[in-house]
Amino acid sequence: xxxxxxxxxxxxxxxxxxxxxxxxxxxxxVAYADxxxxxxxxxxxxxxxxxxxxxxxxxxxDYFTPTIAINRTSGGGNGSFSGDSTFSEQExxxxxxxxxxxxxxxxxxxxxxxxxxxxxxxxxxxxLGFGGESSVMxxxxxxxxxxxxxxxxxxxxxxxxxxxxxxxxxxxxxxxxRRLAALLVQTGRSVKNEMAVSAHVPSQPIVAADNxxxxxxxxxxTVMRQxxxxxxxxxxxxxxxxxxxxxxxxxxxxxxxRNNRIKVIxxx
Numbered sequence: 001x002x003x004x005x006x007x008x009x010x011x012x013x014x015x016x017x018x019x020x021x022x023x024x025x026x027x028x029x030v031a032y033a034d035x036x037x038x039x040x041x042x043x044x045x046x047x048x049x050x051x052x053x054x055x056x057x058x059x060x061x062d063y064f065t066p067t068i069a070i071n072r073t074s075g076g077g078n079g080s081f082s083g084d085s086t087f088s089e090q091e092x093x094x095x096x097x098x099x100x101x102x103x104x105x106x107x108x109x110x111x112x113x114x115x116x117x118x119x120x121x122x123x124x125x126x127x128l129g130f131g132g133e134s135s136v137m138x139x140x141x142x143x144x145x146x147x148x149x150x151x152x153x154x155x156x157x158x159x160x161x162x163x164x165x166x167x168x169x170x171x172x173x174x175x176x177x178r179r180l181a182a183l184l185v186q187t188g189r190s191v192k193n194e195m196a197v198s199a200h201v202p203s204q205p206i207v208a209a210d211n212x213x214x215x216x217x218x219x220x221x222t223v224m225r226q227x228x229x230x231x232x233x234x235x236x237x238x239x240x241x242x243x244x245x246x247x248x249x250x251x252x253x254x255x256x257x258r259n260n261r262i263k264v265i266x267x268x
Contacts, residue, residue: 158261218243
């Protein structure tokens with residue numbers, strides 16, 4: 001018993017053996033997955049830009065356009081920061097007095113503007129809807145771009161490499177432009193908005209001795225106005241005819257045939 005009392009205590013150590021180097025976390029996997037997804041989206045975007053027409057790209061862009069108004073270009077307030085005024089129908093000044101006259105006027109104007117916008121949207125849909133009637137009409141609408149602005153519905157007719165709007169030799173309107181003018185008059189009968197016509201032309205080479213861009217654009221705008229009247233547009237409906245020369249190119253190349261275009265605006 002005495003010998004056992006003087007014995008050293010037995011200490012047991014438990015050693016935990018970790019094989020494989022331990023766990024290093026999986027954050028890099030998430031980052032790599034995000035990178036792969038971003039690259040897939042990028043290549044998909046590049047493919048869409050190369051495989052679609054300008055009209056189809058506009059349709060894709062409109063699909064992803066937010067439906068909630070952010071600023072005045074698509075809706076919103078008309079104050080300095082696109083907010084409501086304290087004198088509007090929905091807001092009251094601190095005095096507690098409802099400004100009836102001001103609120104009535106603002107509400108009436110807003111209602112009229114919204115109604116006008118709806119009419120122009122219907123006109124836009126009707127115009128673009130003609131593409132399903134025939135392959136010929138579908139080809140013609142490849143020359144048409146529409147956009148709704150503060151000024152009104154802008155219908156842009158532009159030339160392509162093998163489909164000009166005006167004969168390069170004589171300057172006379174082609175059958176394509178005549179058919180487009182008739183289409184605008186036909187669809188424009190559903191609204192009573194006044195209209196404006198403007199023309200743009202490509203730049204001429206710098207070496208050209210006689211630069212005719214101003215005369216050409218003004219002449220083409222005047223010809224377009226006459227085509228609209230010949231197709232049945234009521235007299236006095238066109239309020240403005242303007243030639244912009246080559247001052248507002250639609251492409252990076254100022255001499256691109258795409259810059260030869262006509263704009264017909266259904267004014268608010």
